[in-house]
Amino acid sequence: MMKIKLTELPIDERIQLVEDLWDSIASDQKMLRLTAEQKAELDRRLNAYEVDKNPGRSAMEAIAEIRRDL
Numbered sequence: 001m002m003k004i005k006l007t008e009l010p011i012d013e014r015i016q017l018v019e020d021l022w023d024s025i026a027s028d029q030k031m032l033r034l035t036a037e038q039k040a041e042l043d044r045r046l047n048a049y050e051v052d053k054n055p056g057r058s059a060m061e062a063i064a065e066i067r068r069d070l
Contacts, residue, residue, distance in 0.1 A: 006014060034042070049055070 006017075009017070
C-alpha cells in the first residue's frame with residue numbers, strides 16, 4: 001500500500017490521484033448496486049420526464065448559475 005503522506009504531495013498530484021481513483025471506481029460501476037430508494041428516485045424522475053418532456057438543463061448551464069450566485 002502507499003507509504004507516502006498524501007499531504008506531502010503537491011496539490012496537482014493529489015488532484016490527479018483523486019481523479020484516477022474516481023475513474024477506477026467508475027469503471028467498476030457494475031459492482032455498485034442501487035438501493036431501493038435510489039431506484040425509486042430514478043423511476044420518479046423518469047416518470048416526471050415522460051409527463052412533461054422537459055429535458056432540464058445542461059451541466060454547463062447549472063454550473064454557470066452556481067458561479068453567478070457565488
